[in-house]
Amino acid sequence: MIEHNEEFKKKFLKYNFAKDILENEINILIKEYEYELGYNPVEHTKSRIKSLDSAINKLIKRKYEVNFENLVNHIHDIVGIRIVCSFLSDVYEIANRIQNSKQFKIENINDYIKEPKPSGYTSYHINVLIPVNLYASTEYIEAEIQIRTIAMDCWSSLDHKLRYKLPENIPEEIKTELKNRAEDMKELDKKMEDLHQMTIKYINNDDII
Secondary structure (H helix, E strand, O other), X not given: OHHHOHHHHHHHHHHHHHHHHHHHHHHHHHXXXXXXXXXXXXXXXXXXXXXXXXXXXXXXXXXXXXXHHHHHHHOOOOEEEEEEEOOHHHHHHXXXXXXXXXXXXXXXXXXXXXXXXXXXXXXXXXXXXXXXXXXXXXXXXXXXXXXXXXXXXXXXXXXXXXXXXXXXXXXXXXXXXXXXXXXXXXXHHHHHXXXXXXXXXXXXXXXXX
């Protein structure tokens, strides 16, 4: 069994180290942003390490043999953090700062906001390599950073709960309605971004008290 593999136990310990480092670096990045601009664009963050059962199920779904090597090489989101922002422009600002940070190596970027998944899912994903400085060496551990708005996070959470109750082959009418609700959330994000920019205009106008 994978969980009894000594290599896996060591690797899992490093995943925990990477999660701690990732949390700390993201927190520093957000606080630095707030200090510079006097505004915190992040509503909340949530980090996790994917459970072994979830990782194995992902391997099976992708038709990989269940073993340690495939777990490490093909599951890229064992370490993950979700950053939920207030507005759409905040998502791209935080993404830009992460991409320009010297604390991470960028492995892959997927902008599911500009190109949503067929389900309607939207979010900005950045896969990074996190340097974990050990006693005798430095090892890079991959992690996935998801950045999204409150509306995107709401849709994703409810979508997950609804799909969990459904059979594997989801009825087309349900898929269509889920995608339609994703479009509703997308439109809400656009309207809230317009309001956000309008507010900024008044805040920056010295004639407005």
